[in-house]
Every structure is written in C-alpha cells, then in structure tokens.
Amino acid sequence: MSALATEHKAVNLGQGFPDFPMSSALTELVNDAMRNDFNQYSPMPGWMPLREAIAEKVEFLYNNTINPDTEITITPGGTYAIYTALTTVLQPGDEVIVFEPGYDSYIPNIVVNGAIPVRINLQFPEYKINWNEVRQKITSRTRMIMLNSPHNPTGAVLRAEDLQQLRSIVEGTNIIIVSDEVYEHIIFDDVKHQSILRYPDLAQRSFVCFSFGKVYHCTGWKLGYCIAPADFTKEFRKVHQFNCFSCHTPSQVALATFLRDRDSYLTLGSFLQKKRDYFLQLMKGTRFTMLDSKGSYFICAQYNRISDESDKEFAIRITKEFGVAVIPVSAFYQEGTDNKVVRFCFCKKDETLALAAERLSRI
Ligand SMILES: Cc1ncc(COP(=O)(O)O)c(C=O)c1O
Numbered sequence: 001m002s003a004l005a006t007e008h009k010a011v012n013l014g015q016g017f018p019d020f021p022m023s024s025a026l027t028e029l030v031n032d033a034m035r036n037d038f039n040q041y042s043p044m045p046g047w048m049p050l051r052e053a054i055a056e057k058v059e060f061l062y063n064n065t066i067n068p069d070t071e072i073t074i075t076p077g078g079t080y081a082i083y084t085a086l087t088t089v090l091q092p093g094d095e096v097i098v099f100e101p102g103y104d105s106y107i108p109n110i111v112v113n114g115a116i117p118v119r120i121n122l123q124f125p126e127y128k129i130n131w132n133e134v135r136q137k138i139t140s141r142t143r144m145i146m147l148n149s150p151h152n153p154t155g156a157v158l159r160a161e162d163l164q165q166l167r168s169i170v171e172g173t174n175i176i177i178v179s180d181e182v183y184e185h186i187i188f189d190d191v192k193h194q195s196i197l198r199y200p201d202l203a204q205r206s207f208v209c210f211s212f213g214k215v216y217h218c219t220g221w222k223l224g225y226c227i228a229p230a231d232f233t234k235e236f237r238k239v240h241q242f243n244c245f246s247c248h249t250p251s252q253v254a255l256a257t258f259l260r261d262r263d264s265y266l267t268l269g270s271f272l273q274k275k276r277d278y279f280l281q282l283m284k285g286t287r288f289t290m291l292d293s294k295g296s297y298f299i300c301a302q303y304n305r306i307s308d309e310s311d312k313e314f315a316i317r318i319t320k321e322f323g324v325a326v327i328p329v330s331a332f333y334q335e336g337t338d339n340k341v342v343r344f345c346f347c348k349k350d351e352t353l354a355l356a357a358e359r360l361s362r363i
Contacts, residue, residue: 001315005325011356013344014315014325016152016297020349022217023264029254038253044241046074046225047252053259054225060262062197070230073237074247077222078182078211083109084243085178085207085226086144088236090115094143097134101127101332103152103180115143117334124339125291125302127154131165138169144176145169149194150183150295153332153343157187157295158194167202176232177202182211182224185268187295188276197227204229207236212255215265217347223251272297272347279346282357297347300329304340306363311338322363324356 001014012019045051051068058066066072075081082105090096092114098106100119110117118137123130134145145166149158170177179196187193196206207228213219228236258264276293283290287306293299307314311328319325326342346353 001319001325001327004316004319008320008323008325010319010323010325011352011359012325013346013348013352013356014319014327016345016347017219018217018347019352020217023258026216026218026254026258026264029257030250033250033253038249040249041246042074042249042252044245045069045237046072046247047249047256049256050074050252050259051225053256054227057259057262057265058197058227062195064197064200064203066197066227067230071233072225072227073233073240074223074225074252075209075240076224076244076247077213078180078209078224079105080222080244081207081209081224081226082106082146082178082180084236084239085209085228086110086115087113087239088207088232089144089176091143093141095139095141096144096146097137097142098146099129099148100334100337101153101329102146103148104332106146107334116141118142119334121333121337122151122154122156125341127151127156129158129162129165131162131169134165135169138173138175142173142175144178146178146180147196148180150187152183152296153298153327153329154291154300155293155296155298157191159191160194163194163196163199163202167199170202170205175205177206179206179208181208182214183296184210185215185265186272186297187269188273189294191294193295203227207232212251215268216255216258221248221251223247223255275346275348275350275353278350279344279353279357282353283360285357285361287363288360291341298343298345300341300343302339302341308340311340311342312336314340315342318360318363322359324359 005012055068090113094115211224288301329341330338
C-alpha cells in the first residue's frame with residue numbers, strides 16, 4: 001500500500017510510522033556517541049548501560065526486578081526478537097496458538113520453524129479473545145501462545161481479566177508465552193498496560209518483546225529487546241549469537257541516557273490519545289463507522305455505508321481515486337477474512353490527518 005500511495009501521491013495512513021521528526025535530543029545523543037567513537041561492535045547481549053536502564057524502567061513500571069546481565073537481550077527490532085524467541089523454542093510439529101487478525105510476521109515465523117499455527121479469530125468488532133475457544137484448542141502439542149497488546153491492527157488491549165484467564169489456562173502446563181508489547185506506552189483512557197512482566201508466574205514462562213522504534217518515533221532504527229528468564233535467555237542468545245550478533249552501538253549508547261528520562265516514554269500515551277481523538281473528530285465528517293481504539297497508533301473503521309466491495313478492492317480504489325492509503329484488515333488474516341474493515345494509522349502530523357479526512361469526506 002505504501003508503494004501504491006507513493007505512485008498516486010496519496011496521503012499514507014497505511015503503514016505504521018510517524019511522518020514527523022523524532023526527538024532532536026535523541027539524535028544529538030547518537031551524534032555524540034558517534035563522535036566519541038562508540039562505533040565498534042557492542043557485546044552480543046547488548047550495551048550494558050542500556051540493559052541496566054531497561055531493568056530500572058521495568059522495575060519502575062511493572063514492579064518486577066529483572067537481571068540486566070542474564071535476562072535482557074538487545075535486538076535489531078521487535079520483529080527480530082519475536083522471530084528469535086520462536087526459533088529458540090519451536091520444534092517441528094509443535095502447535096502455537098496465534099490470534100487473527102495479527103501482525104504479519106507471526107505465522108511465517110511459526111511455519112519456518114516447522115511448527116503449526118493454531119489460529120483463533122478475535123471476536124469482531126471488539127476484537128476480544130474468546131478464552132473458551134483457547135481452552136478448546138489446547139492439545140498435548142501446544143507449545144506456545146502468542147499475545148500482542150496493545151494490538152496491531154485493531155487497537156484492542158488486554159485487560160486484567162484476560163491475564164487471569166491466561167494464568168488459569170497455562171498453570172500446570174509447559175506452554176511458553178511470547179508477548180509482543182511494542183506498543184506498551186501507547187495506551188489510552190487511563191487504562192493500565194497489562195504487561196506479562198506484572199505477573200511473576202507468567203513472566204517465568206515468557207519471552208516479552210519490545211521496540212524502541214515504536215517508543216521514540218524512529219522505526220527505521222530497528223532496535224528493540226527481549227526480556228525472558230535466565231534459562232530462556234541463555235538459549236535465545238544462542239540463536240542471536242550466530243544471526244545478528246551485535247546491534248548498532250551508537251544508538252544503544254544514546255538510548256542508555258535517553259531512557260532514564262521517564263517523561264520520554266510516559267508522555268507518549270497522551271500525545272497519541274490526542275491524535276486519536278483529533279482523527280475521530282475529523283472522521284465524523286465522513287461515512288466511515290469508526291471502531292474503538294484503546295491503544296497502539298491504529299484505528300479501524302467499517303465502510304459498509306459507503307460500499308460493498310472487498311476491503312482490498314476498497315483500499316486500492318480509495319488510494320487511487322481519493323488519494324488516501326489505508327490497509328485492508330483482511331491482510332492480517334491468513335485466509336483473508338474480510339469483515340469490510342480498513343486500518344488507519346493516526347501517528348501523523350495534524351495537517352496530514354486533516355488532509356486525509358478532508359479527502360475521505362468526499363467518498
Ligand atoms: C505488533 C507489532 N510488533 C512488532 C512490530 C515491529 O517492531 P520493529 O520495527 O521494532 O521490528 C510492529 C511494527 O509494526 C508491530 O506492529
């Protein structure tokens with residue numbers, strides 16, 4: 001959709017990235033790190049002061065003491081952390097419970113390891129997990145459950161009740177959890193992010209994956225990390241050692257300083273909540289029916305008052321004819337389930353959102 005957006009000079013509310021600059025203080029810190037010659041390989045698990053800053057942050061946010069030496073690994077992005085966690089654990093024939101719609105790397109990552117995705121649809125239109133269905137789909141071969149909250153593409157978030165259900169399901173099993181929490185700070189309406197790290201019994205069976213790109217408006221940096229118990233981390237690093245091995249050093253040096261400023265991540269939720277609300281206000285002038293977004297920088301909408309085309313046809317047509325690129329949500333289902341919903345990314349300048357809404361009001 002981004003290529004189509006460029007071709008048709010469309011406003012791109014498709015792909016998930018900001019169109020405004022990242023913090024100049026952070027770019028200055030990277031420049032300083034380069035000038036001070038932090039330009040060689042960093043240690044395989046990551047730059048220690050950064051791992052220490054992450055451990056402090058996790059203690060502060062989730063009241064969990066993580067050992068930066070043995071339980072945190074810096075990775076080139078969240079997607080890589082997820083891939084590495086899956087490759088660390090999965091054996092051919094293992095079953096992995098995965099929810100749809102979902103971030104597009106999950107199922108290919110399961111399949112490439114010879115494991116079997118056991119797909120469960122989130123309940124439309126709230127995109128909630130049906131925990132009874134999860135119970136029914138657990139077998140003796142279930143090795144893993146993959147979670148993502150706040151959720152791409154829907155903006156749904158897991159609640160404390162969901163985590164209680166999860167706890168009761170996995171108790172007494174050897175099921176491992178991979179929790180994708182790249183949008184941990186992008187959560188709205190005073191809802192608390194239910195990190196797996198808040199629950200020691202769940203954390204001890206989990207790989208929890210994060211992304212600096214999503215927190216600091218620098219998706220192109222591809223820097224993230226994985227938090228997992230020491231025995232899991234030891235195995236995770238065996239995969240990482242002979243794959244990426246070492247991540248970009250100057251960015252890690254810069255983030256080790258920047259992360260200690262708590263406002264740098266604590267203000268993100270309210271910043272994006274304002275953008276969500278601004279976009280919702282603008283979209284009142286269109287015929288789209290907006291769904292709820294409680295987190296992430298995505299919001300979905302039904303277009304049944306406009307057209308009965310498939311979501312893919314609709315997304316392509318509005319990009320070409322009206323100059324706004326969106327993502328058809330069927331793209332996030334293996335079998336293309338089409339609820340006639342498209343996804344907008346609202347992590348954009350206000351003028352970009354206003355221009356998009358003005359064009360969408362003509363449909
Ligand atoms: C749910 C989810 N996980 C992971 C990622 C990727 O993170 P990174 O760019 O750090 O690999 C994204 C990016 O869109 C995402 O939406």
